[in-house]
Amino acid sequence: MSTKKYSVGVDLGGTNIKIGIVSEDGKIIKKDSLSSKADEGPEKVIQQIKKAIKQISNKSKVKVIGIGIGTPGIVSSKKGTVENPPNFPGWDKVPLKQIIKKEFQKDVFIENDANAAAIGELMYGAGKNKENFIMITLGTGVGGGIILDRKIYRGELGAAGEIGHITIDHNGPKCNCGSRGCIEAYAGNRYIISRISKDISNHPNSLLCKMVSSEGKELSPKLIYEAACNKDDYAIGIITDVGKYLGYGIASAVNLLDVTNIIIGGGVAGFGRILFDSFEKTLIERVMKPFKSRINVKPARLKNDAGIKGAASLVFYKS
Ligand SMILES: [Zn+2]
Known part of the structure; x- marks a missing residue:
């Protein structure tokens, strides 16, 4: 059995949710994509995120230690809220971190997508x-x-x-x-x-x-x-x-x-x-x-x- 650690990465976009299981050294072992259905409002988008996480978790046997979400909008990573993401009608302030944490009983980390991209480059890319x-x-x-x-x-x-x-x-x-x-x-x-x-x-x-x-x-x-x-x-x-x-x-x-x-x-x-x-x-x-x-x-x-x-x-x- 591998002792490597894995996490789920969720890249929330106005059109698609891209999702993957990634090892701690930055290798994707499974990935998937689902429509985000942003025009149907926040509840639908949240449903889609949950669906994407369940689907990918069912396809892999590795133990995942947490879930990371990159999303557009103003994100309070401490409070776990997402505010007014552009191209997402009906969102005011959504406590996305708590909602996902409650559903999956795992640590959840949430960040603005551009910040998440910078952290990704810091950990695995040109900013290493x-x-x-x-x-x-x-x-x-x-x-x-x-x-x-x-x-x-x-x-x-x-x-x-x-x-x-x-x-x-x-x-x-x-x-x-x-x-x-x-x-x-x-x-x-x-x-x-x-x-x-x-x-x-x-x-x-x-x-x-x-x-x-x-x-x-x-x-x-x-x-x-x-x-x-x-x-x-x-x-x-x-x-x-x-x-x-x-x-x-x-x-x-x-x-x-x-x-x-x-x-x-x-x-x-x-x-x-x-x-x-x-x-x-x-x-x-x-x-x-x-x-x-x-x-x-x-x-x-x-x-x-x-x-x-x-x-x-x-x-x-x-x-
Ligand atoms: Zn401007």
Whole structure:
């Protein structure tokens, strides 16, 4: 019999619940996915989470020591409440930790999903040997997590690390959060796609425009990347700009915290070298002098299963 310890990691998203059984050294031994049914309200979502945990527990014989949950919204990891997650209608404040603990009689740990991703990188990924780092998760939105002295910084409400909402232009486009010109309004998936769909007809000779108009392909970050890899200047310019916008904003975070290790994960991080080079160059230009030579940008290491592993790592993370 193995003496390894295992936990269940639950990655709650607006569309799906991704779930896995993960060993203490970060290996997934079973995984599964279930619709989160977020539009049917909190009770339905909770039912789905319970169902997912029961299903995966039945499929594996290992003994699980606890359950970790990564969720959008403002999370009080102490009280175990989840407040107003975006794209989850009907949620005010839900005591998710207590509900799951009562059902399964196991230790339950709960954390904002971007923070869980940062803890996952700290335990198993690109942050393993780092004392301090800023984690950026690029997706529909731009999430962040701050690790200081190998501990997650949660702030007073549990809402710290919202680096996506650093303003880079006070007159900029309206952001989901109610403010204007936030990093997210430039580098979030949704905003990139809406900006480029308005602009693409101004670049009729670009490969990207041809892919969309003649080949009928859907405009997506992946398509932009594909065009850039085929040396389309327009697509390369889009990705370079995303890197610059991120750099303008994150420079403020570096100056504020004196933290120069940056880890980037999430879908848009798939923009690869073009994004990383442009981001790093801008960052070095914009931070204060003592930080310039110390800037160190790395891609996240957990990739596709980052959400599950990050959530599962909460059980083994002592803080
Ligand atoms: Zn914002």
